[in-house]
Amino acid sequence: MQRNELEKILAGFSNRxxxxxxxxxxxxxxxxxVDRISPEAPVPIVQVxxxxxxxxxxxxxxxxxxxxxxxxxxxxxVGDDGAGRRLTEELQKDRIGTAGLxxxxxxxxxxxxxxxxxxxQMIRIxxxxxxxxxxxxxxxxxSVMLDMADELDGVIxxxxxxxxxxxxxxxxxxxxxxxxxxxxxxxxxLKNFPIYKKATIITPNTKxxxxxxxxxxxxxxxxxxxxxxxxxxxxSDAILITRSExxxxxxxxxxxxxxxxxxxxKVFDVTGAGDTVISTFSLGLAAGCSMPEAAEVANxxxxxxxxxxxxxxxxxxxxxxxxxxxxxxxSLDPKHERxxx
Numbered sequence: 358m359q360r361n362e363l364e365k366i367l368a369g370f371s372n373r374x375x376x377x378x379x380x381x382x383x384x385x386x387x388x389x390x391v392d393r394i395s396p397e398a399p400v401p402i403v404q405v406x407x408x409x410x411x412x413x414x415x416x417x418x419x420x421x422x423x424x425x426x427x428x429x430x431x432x433x434x435v436g437d438d439g440a441g442r443r444l445t446e447e448l449q450k451d452r453i454g455t456a457g458l459x460x461x462x463x464x465x466x467x468x469x470x471x472x473x474x475x476x477x478q479m480i481r482i483x484x485x486x487x488x489x490x491x492x493x494x495x496x497x498x499x500s501v502m503l504d505m506a507d508e509l510d511g512v513i514x515x516x517x518x519x520x521x522x523x524x525x526x527x528x529x530x531x532x533x534x535x536x537x538x539x540x541x542x543x544x545x546x547l548k549n550f551p552i553y554k555k556a557t558i559i560t561p562n563t564k565x566x567x568x569x570x571x572x573x574x575x576x577x578x579x580x581x582x583x584x585x586x587x588x589x590x591x592x593s594d595a596i597l598i599t600r601s602e603x604x605x606x607x608x609x610x611x612x613x614x615x616x617x618x619x620x621x622x623k624v625f626d627v628t629g630a631g632d633t634v635i636s637t638f639s640l641g642l643a644a645g646c647s648m649p650e651a652a653e654v655a656n657x658x659x660x661x662x663x664x665x666x667x668x669x670x671x672x673x674x675x676x677x678x679x680x681x682x683x684x685x686x687x688s689l690d691p692k693h694e695r696x697x698x
Contacts, residue, residue, distance in 0.1 A: 358653050364681055366654055367673040369427040369644030374508055375636075379415030379515030379522060379544075380639075381433040382467040382485070383444040386411070389457035391474035403474040405439050412447050413469055417670070418544070419453045420461040421636035424670035426660070427471040427643075430505060432457030433521050434490055440466035457501040459494050463559070467519055487519050495526040501604060503533060510643040511540040513635055514556070518546035524669070527552050540642050541594075545569075557639075558595040559587070560635050563611070566598050577616075595648055599634055608654050615649050615658050633662045633671060657683070 361590050389405040412420050415433055422429035431453055435441030437460050444466060448455050467485035490498075498521075502512070512534050516522040531541050531554070539558035550569045553559050566583055567573050574580045580598065587596045588608045596608040604619040637658040641651025654676070661671035661679045671679075 358650065360680060360684075362610045362650075362675070363654065363657075363677065365643060365647055366644055366650065368426070370640045370673065373422075373427040373499075373510050373640055373643040374430075375422055375639060375643065376430050376432060376457070376505065376512045377415050377429060377515055377636075378432040378502070378503055378512060378526075379418070380467065380517035380519035380556075381412070381416040381431060381435060381444060382414035382469055382519075383413045383440045383447070384413030384417070385409075385468055385470040387472045388476075389474055390509060391479075400691060401474060403472050403479055403480060404636040405472075410443055410447055412444060412453075414444050414467065414517045414519070415521075416444060416448060417632045418513055418515045418630050418636045419448065420451050421633050421658075422640065423453055423689055424672050425637065425640055425676075426673055427640055428452075428454070430454035430457055430509070432460050432502055434464060434494060436460070436464045436466040436486070442467045446550060452585070456505075457498060461490075461494060462611050463543065464488070467517075485519060489520045489523045490526075492525075495523065499529055499533075502530065505698060506534065506537060511542065511557075511639060513639050514543045515632065515635065516544060516546045519547040519606060522546075522549055522552075524552040524605075526529065528554070531555050535621070540639070542635055542639045542642070544631055544663075554592050556591070556593045558597055558630070558638070558644070559591055559593050560597045560599060560638065561587070561630065562599045563601065563603075564621040566581075566596075580606055581614050595682050597634075597638065597648075597652055599631065605634075605652055605656055607648060609648055612625055615652075617649075618651055619656065619660065630659050630663050631660050637671070637676075646678075 386409045387405045388407045389403040395402050401582045419429035419431045464486045470482040471479050543559045545561050547568045571637040584596050598606045605617045607615045634655045637655040638651045641654050657676050658671040661675045
């Protein structure tokens with residue numbers, strides 16, 4: 358992809374409007390320093406200096422969309438608690454629509470607390486509810502989504518297996534929105550893989566794809582067969598397997614698989630990388646890209662966020678800067694030179 362093509366695609370993100378359905382969370386970061394070991398146990402003492410909060414899980418997908426210039430609306434469940442109110446405030450600060458964020462007084466808001474010393478994550482503490490949402494709340498979420506359907510370009514399903522994505526709700530969303538000619542992109546979790554039927558695209562990572570198939574990918578041929586098999590069993594239009602340092606592999610109905618090499622230059626933290634992939638890829642589709650083009654832009658955006666500690670989102674300028682840096686790095690790599698000849 359040439360730079361002017363990338364610029365045109367990114368410019369097209371600004372007029373897009375997407376729904377994000379899934380498990381929202383509050384990501385809490387406690388930043389500090391470590392200079393001694395606890396006398397109570399052989400563990401480091403982190404002296405916390407600052408605390409920050411960011412929308413996490415499906416909410417981070419919505420933040421990624423806004424960072425790239427699009428409009429986003431979040432659909433999910435929060436508890437009637439301080440964490441739920443803080444998460445709602447953080448989303449509204451990011452100009453994310455929260456009309457579809459349903460408050461459930463019998464459920465706690467999911468919170469993931471990360472303790473960091475010298476920018477190194479020491480421990481993560483999870484506080485969450487994982488029970489499946491009941492019929493009434495499913496109906497409430499779907500009702501708000503359908504009320505907004507005409508203004509939406511498509512739907513992202515961001516599943517963290519915390520109870521929001523259940524079979525009946527997923528099936529209704531896919532049936533209703535695909536009949537309207539809108540895409541439904543799924544960032545999956547293994548637990549729910551059997552329910553992901555007839556989506557536009559599913560984006561498992563390597564481990565999720567292997568677990569869904571019950572086998573390990575030992576070589577490139579295994580990846581190709583695995584992606585092809587997932588495409589058949591899911592009934593989706595495409596499968597995009599994200600493969601960490603090996604990039605991505607795209608499988609579309611009726612087309613040959615495509616491998617896209619990684620564009621990451623440094624990897625400090627993979628937190629939220631999958632969120633960046635699904636959000637950027639979906640925006641690519643909304644902007645009229647082919648699936649290979651959308652995957653290439655998503656690959657670039659992921660290369661930005663893995664180079665940042667903590668939950669992060671890539672901006673258009675950062676994606677363009679990363680494109681330039683990775684292009685320059687490749688020009689200095691003799692192996693890349695041989696591959697291009």
